[in-house]
Amino acid sequence: MPAITAADVRSRIYIIADDSMLGRQSGTEGNFKMTEYLAREAARLGLEPAGDNGTYFQVIPMVMRRPDPSSRLVAGSDTLKLFQDFAPIRPTSTARLGTSINVAGAAAVFGGRAGDTLLILGSSLVRGRLIVFDAPLGSNGQPSATYNTAAGTEAMKYPEAAGIAIASLDLQTSPEGLQRPGSGISEVTLATPPPGGILITTAAARKLLGSDLSALKPGATGRIINARISFIESAVRAAARNVVAARRGTDPALRNQYVAVGAHSDHQGIATKPVDHDSLRAFNRIMRPEGQQTRLTTPTPEQWKLILALRDSLRKTRPPRMDSIFNGADDDGSGSTALLEIAELFASHARPRRSVLFVWHTAEESGLLGSMYFTDHPTVPREAIVAQVNMDMVGRGRKEDTPTGGPRNLQAIGMRRLSTELGDVVDSVNRARTVPWEIDLSFDTPGHSQNRYCRSDHQNYARQGIPIVYFSRGYHQDYHVVTDEAEYIDFDALSRVAGFAHDVVAALANRNDPPRVNRPRPNPLAPCRQ
Structure with a gap:
């Protein structure tokens, strides 16, 4: 062949x-x-x-979703800022969340570490409340930016909660992506929709619960919360x-x-604004070797020298070229x-x-x-x-x-x-x-x-x-x-x-026989776990 x-x-x-x-x-x-x-x-x-x-x-049946700019989250007398303190989580196949959070005068509750399958709080403690979780742990035992599996796990554990809040917004490598419009599957109206989800900063978690997370035990209640967080849906531009x-x-x-x-x-x-192609490549070569997968940090003076040297070497072969299309x-x-x-x-x-x-x-x-x-x-x-x-x-x-x-x-x-x-x-x-x-x-x-x-x-x-x-x-x-x-x-x-x-x-x-399934089958509705 x-x-x-x-x-x-x-x-x-x-x-x-x-x-x-x-x-x-x-x-x-x-x-x-x-x-x-x-x-x-x-x-x-x-x-x-x-x-x-x-x-x-x-x-x-796709729709476009963008976070509603009028979304509000208030803890006691503190008003948290959208995209600075919190950002809505768009539902995915793993994070099967709802698209809104509505809380009126109920205390937040600490849910422990996000993704902990051994801990389950009583339904009377979480019903109608925003549950606040510490960031999930990665395989290295450190807090992880990966949140979809943990969010899906907690939404499945606590269907009666008003919302899931995970303190990993500080860890995101590309937090600006949470602001952009994205796709979603048009939902059938459910009698009891799943709780919505948000990412929050550790400072926001402290405001919601009134204390550092490290000082709290799961089930501890925090400050009175008022929240109205949602997405705005619109038709897609093409099928x-x-x-x-x-x-x-x-x-x-x-x-x-x-x-x-x-x-x-x-x-x-398409990006919201164009960038210089070769400057971006030179920067990522030194600072983000896995692109958006690598957390963005500020270059040291020595790293800036390397970045500028790479950019200047590219300038010798071609003039600057602006780019905005992914x-x-x-x-x-x-x-x-x-x-x-x-x-x-x-x-x-x-x-x-x-x-x-x-x-x-x-x-x-x-x-x-x-x-x-x-x-x-x-x-x-x-x-x-x-x-x-x-x-x-x-x-x-x-x-x-x-x-x-x-x-x-x-x-x-x-x-x-x-x-x-x-x-x-x-x-x-x-x-x-x-x-x-x-x-x-x-x-x-x-x-x-x-x-x-x-x-x-x-x-x-x-x-x-x-x-x-x-x-x-x-x-x-x-x-x-x-x-x-x-x-x-x-x-x-x-x-x-x-x-x-x-x-x-x-x-x-x-082959004569299909590959036999000889390992445990997952629950098709459960979040994926590596």
Whole structure:
């Protein structure tokens, strides 16, 4: 079978990550254009439509949400400031929160450490109140900026609470992101909606409870709270759509089973103001080696010298260039490109025994909303999906991109969490390669501080008990930055990732038995935990 080449992926990724795609944010013209391109390609390849009503599309009921600027939070006589002291948490597939908090004259209550599953306060103590939590702990035992799992856990424990407040706003690497509009799934009105959530600073927590958190025991009550915190919802500017296509299998006994393979089509749209591309790259090279993943700090005089030297070296090759579009070449233009190449290889060669389902999810950047909607409302029987292979950020991974990088480094996450047999298939396919990948499982460690298992679309398949493997080549200085451009992609490595993922899917589609689920299945409504 002919290999996927560097030229193949280069030609596609320059289309997907072009400025004309306007950053591909879900619910906007840019992502609509992207999904039109994907559907045209699927049709050209002769893939079977597998979306709604005989189309390649599954439209998701998306709305745009932005924090209501009139939101108020008052503790005793102290009025806290929106975005300075507190910020609303947008609901996601992991943090299944409500969209409002309303408290009238009830004391705040201390809930302990966010995410502590061993502690449960009595319902009479929390009913109708704002529960304040200390920041969750990461795997290193230190307070963590990662809050979605903890927020989802506490909302599930305390459905009768008015709201969940987590003191980790100080720890956020990009707190400005909490201010921007984002996508959400239009909610069905519930008789008892889940509590809403906010992030707060440690100073705000002190005002709410009247004391340092370290001096309090869980269940301690604080000051009288009055709160009205919500989002403003508006219609999306363009339909938000998953793109779904299939290559039908040949074996009469297996063709109604599916191996799903996916990536996400969306990115972050357009920045509120342009920045100088090369100055930002020089700064991030020194100060934010994993882009927005790295907490922003003030450079020392020595670091400023290095930053300015890098910027000046770039100035010798080109003049300043302003940039405001998040093109997302790696995140996840690389995965979408790889998926198109995999689909083309399946479409142009002999059909496998099982069917293969190709899904380009939208709204991953908004909290895995596209994959959540697809797995909650699948266009094929959910029980017929025997495995899912996910690709997210598979276009970089050089040594200069990430400390763990190199020409053969490939991160794999989740491949033995539900099915050890799926992991065996991945390893077997890798051993058969002329130049095997060095499979890096370090980011799959339980409790890993980056929580990668819970942060891409495979997670919504896993929560339904479907075995998954997530391939990535890691974070880099351009992660969630306007500098994530096609010019920095490692096209040769991307083509090899696509070829390897194809071979894993083919092996799963052609084996006699699906990978057996021989590890505990999660509760599909519970927050994801790495």
